[in-house]
Amino acid sequence: MTYFPEEVLEHIFDFLSSHQDRNAVSMVCKSWFRVERWSRQRVFIGNCYAIRPERLVARFPRLRSLTLKGKPHFADFNLVPHDWGGFVQPWIEAMAKSCKELEELRLKRMVVSDESLELLSRSFPNFKSLVLVTCEGFTTAGLASVAANCRDLRELDLQENEVEDRKGHWLSCFPDTCTSLVSLNFACLKGEVNLGALERLVARCRNLRSLRVNGAVPMETLEKILARAPQLVDLGIGSYNHEPNSVAYTKFRNTILTCKSIKSLSGFLEVFPRCLPAIYPVCLSITSLNLSYAPGIRGPELVKLIRHCHKLQRLWILDAIADKGLEVVASTCKELRELRVFPSLFGAENAAVTEKGLVAISFGCPKLHSLLYFCHQMTNAALITVAKNCPHFSRFRLCILDPQKPDANTQQPLDEGFGAIVQSCRGLRRLSLSGLLTDQVFLYIGMYAEQLEMLSVAFAGETDKGMLYLLNGCKNLRKLEIRDSPFGDVALLMDVGKYETMRSLWMSSCNVTLAGCKTLAIKMPRLNVEIINEFNDMELEEEENFCDSQKVEKMYVYRTLDGPRQDAPNFVTRL
């Protein structure tokens, strides 16, 4: 090979932004490995137990940005016990010793303590960005450390975390010298915030682009903030409840007209719907709208609002919008790329959505590529129509609220409908199934879903063949999670090498036995096979109950370079 000076190689590698590309390049030869490793700035680790933190920092000493994911996805639905693991502390400790240049940390489903946040805030002088998604274990005291000590903080983004409120004035801990904030999202915090501190913070951070406040921030404060920050691009409204003829509302209505850059709206955590007209002018230019935390806005009011949103590309909404409302979305939001319709959790008598709404959307919004749809019923005919109208789906997640519900018209399984989706959408990367499904749907998925990376299965299938079709077919499968489906040891053990090509496999309430799991663990030493058995302690005296032929409640299998983890709690058995 022609000799290239390493500086040239490094310069060329700078143009490689995707992780896959950089990974590929690092495997070419030793020299390239070395150059790549010294120049790598961003690392993504989809399973924090796939590798020890020490190995990461040893290989990439100049790391600037780390993304980590902890618990398995089904932890979101309480299927994973509380203290299963996913602690960020060892990562921060390792990086504090060896990666001083760290600027950005993005965590999902991890346990983050105040101690970790304190250590983070003191260890990295250039730290700029902290993004925590569905994490837990910290309080506002931890946030106070970050505010106080991270001198150059640009981004503090808290999404859907469980944060204990310690009533400390964490917002006041941003020093007067802090002017660097670009993005601040604390919508998930429950407690009061120091409103004066917030106003002053916004006033001095002239580069602030994104602000999402919690329900404790009233309209009066919001108006003052908007008056100071008309440059905002992304706004999350907290409390939005005032009488339309009040002074506060009138001021707000005028001030928001000065915010000509708003492209994204969310929040409305407390809302008085008669005040919504004030934001209609803003709706004309927004591309993203999240009203999924605003159950106070009823169907007709939602529709009135949507009629103004001609440029919308992303919409997250509650099913109060109903099928009729989705028809309005279809005729108004021609640029729609992503739609999520969540179920209202109170009162089944509330309007819900059915296959009709989805079909209307598919006719009106051909650019749609990402869907999460909770509905009461579905039909094969509807799914076939949707597949024809929207061949560009990359993410398709359908959740029919009644498990195993068949086609609402024909009472048949929904195999054909989902089959049409995978056959038509050749770029499909993520799929979630629901409704009544036989092995046939898995045959279709295995045959057609070549790009599929993540599949979620619940209450589906009839025999091991279903799972086998999947494992044989989907070459790019990375994450497979299955619950309450009749797949057992035969399917599990047919192609054990497959699991090393995947990030993880989750199976709960299936027919997999302890014997099957043990066999898998013995055959594949580079996989961690974890059994979560919450009744373990109760049955300790009756050990003969838990024999090899007993079905395993929850199994989580993942590839790892570092063997069984040391921090697993009692109820997790590593085989």
Next chain:
Amino acid sequence: MAKAAGLGLEITELRLGFGSNGHNKKRVFSELVVKDENSSNESEELLRKSQPSENRVVGWPPIRSYRMKNVERKSNPVCSSSESAKSYVKISMDGAPFLRKIDLKSHKGYHDLGTTFKNLFNCDGGVLINCSDWSQYTAIYEDKDGDWMLVGDEPWEMFIESCKKLRIMKKAN
């Protein structure tokens, strides 16, 4: 370390009837109780009510527990208008050239309201009307259905919810 068994999970026999799972012990949604007694219980209860009893399943529908807890708590759309801080209604008096507006919620009861009537339409106050004898007048209100009702029949709390407009009417002789 918290042991799941010791947290008093309610293990019920609530059966689902799907699939070929042989588990006898199936935790129902009450495992949410483990995390956060108060709010989870409410969301669990609401979810239970919203689903037919045969279909209660652990961790289903697949909605993030954060969302379950927070959408429920912030709801009560029916109450949102009544929970707003003020409730101004128009009040007219026969013979008075202007109408006034009063905040019903800032009053403690009918007696308090009566005092306000006198202050609004008395010679000493707004000089709107010269009246010496309030017994010639009676107070009525328009309710949500558009009917005119006599003030004072129903409990105060119900009255302030249903009252849309007030009128002090001269009694027919």
